[in-house]
Amino acid sequence: MQSVALTPIQWAEKACEALMAKFEPEMLPPDRFHYHQGVFLSGMEKCWRETGNQKYYDYLKRWVDSQVLADGSIKKFKPDELDDIQPGVLLFNLYEQTGDERYKKALYNLVPLLKSWKTNPSGGFWHKEHYPNQMWLDGLYMAGPIAVQFGKAFGETEYFDMMTYQAILMEKHTKDPTTGLLYHGWDETKAAKWADPVTGLAPEFWGRAIGWYPVALLEMFEHLPEHHKDKATLVGIVQDLLIALTKFQDPATGLWYQVVDKGDRPDNWLEVSCSALYVHAIAKAVRFGCLDAEYLQYAWKGYQGVIDTLKFDENGHVIIGQICIGTGIGDYAHYIARPTSENDLHGAGAFILMCVEMSLAQPQRSND
Numbered sequence: 001m002q003s004v005a006l007t008p009i010q011w012a013e014k015a016c017e018a019l020m021a022k023f024e025p026e027m028l029p030p031d032r033f034h035y036h037q038g039v040f041l042s043g044m045e046k047c048w049r050e051t052g053n054q055k056y057y058d059y060l061k062r063w064v065d066s067q068v069l070a071d072g073s074i075k076k077f078k079p080d081e082l083d084d085i086q087p088g089v090l091l092f093n094l095y096e097q098t099g100d101e102r103y104k105k106a107l108y109n110l111v112p113l114l115k116s117w118k119t120n121p122s123g124g125f126w127h128k129e130h131y132p133n134q135m136w137l138d139g140l141y142m143a144g145p146i147a148v149q150f151g152k153a154f155g156e157t158e159y160f161d162m163m164t165y166q167a168i169l170m171e172k173h174t175k176d177p178t179t180g181l182l183y184h185g186w187d188e189t190k191a192a193k194w195a196d197p198v199t200g201l202a203p204e205f206w207g208r209a210i211g212w213y214p215v216a217l218l219e220m221f222e223h224l225p226e227h228h229k230d231k232a233t234l235v236g237i238v239q240d241l242l243i244a245l246t247k248f249q250d251p252a253t254g255l256w257y258q259v260v261d262k263g264d265r266p267d268n269w270l271e272v273s274c275s276a277l278y279v280h281a282i283a284k285a286v287r288f289g290c291l292d293a294e295y296l297q298y299a300w301k302g303y304q305g306v307i308d309t310l311k312f313d314e315n316g317h318v319i320i321g322q323i324c325i326g327t328g329i330g331d332y333a334h335y336i337a338r339p340t341s342e343n344d345l346h347g348a349g350a351f352i353l354m355c356v357e358m359s360l361a362q363p364q365r366s367n368d
Helices: 008-022 035-051 054-067 086-098 101-116 138-154 158-174 207-221 231-246 272-287 293-307 332-336 345-360
Strands: 134-136 185-187
Touching: 008 035, 008 054, 008 345, 035 054, 035 086, 035 138, 035 345, 054 086, 086 101, 086 138, 101 138, 101 158, 134 138, 134 158, 138 158, 138 207, 158 185, 158 207, 158 231, 207 231, 207 272, 207 345, 231 272, 231 293, 272 293, 272 345, 293 345
Parallel strands: none
Antiparallel strands: 134 185
């Protein structure tokens, strides 16, 4: 890569600007209210908070305003997929900044859908209508933060217990006692083609899915009451998972593998978006007091590993590569064969989340 010395927040801004140059906000793909835009713009919102740069706020507001109609209805989304609930997290700040009631109405059109969400026999949310009984790790990021923040913002406290229950149920059934890692998904009925016939578990530990889970919990902690009955349990879950992940960090690059526990396989490959999510989560867990400060060394090593992969295009815009495109649950060969993309929205979003969080972390010692 070209040698460029930038601070973490400057890298976050570089990523925002690269995507802003590529897409007018109304044209961000896909053409509906979806978590790809949601995670990217969530990162941009955090970048706006740290920099005060109005253009980031204006950009994300333009996207939201292209999706949310005057009566608070969402122009185009799938009300039975958790992935299409997630971008609603952007509405809280816009409502706070503008006082425009349509943002609140939109939240009330989204979050209460969870009250009648289809569940498996244990009460776990289906990831999508056409994936009956399947719980995916990603689902906690899609529904957890928005529901807990909704509960806090509007006094709808039943959402606290709803989402802590989902988080605990998911970890209980997907955690591998040997590695401490979480399997990508769980089907209690064992009907999914990928489900283990005895446990109902997905066959592998997929990088990015594992990333969404602690990122979601740490977002939930920002709004969950400190004394909530499940808080201590969830803090323990975050600690155990992030400590387990440090054992699988590639010592040479600081990155993590697409299939996390199989870095010794020659066809496995280092994946940037999961690495960025893990760095973000480790650093944020340290900042929140969930992990000892010594764990920041893993975050800084991973951060530098991601930065070392970056390139630039002919216009000087940063290119974030080695991002696995979206993927369903499958076997090892399925994950390894997934194509990669450059500057796709959820990869850029993960990168921006990482950079903003690292800008808040204690600086690395000069001899590191």
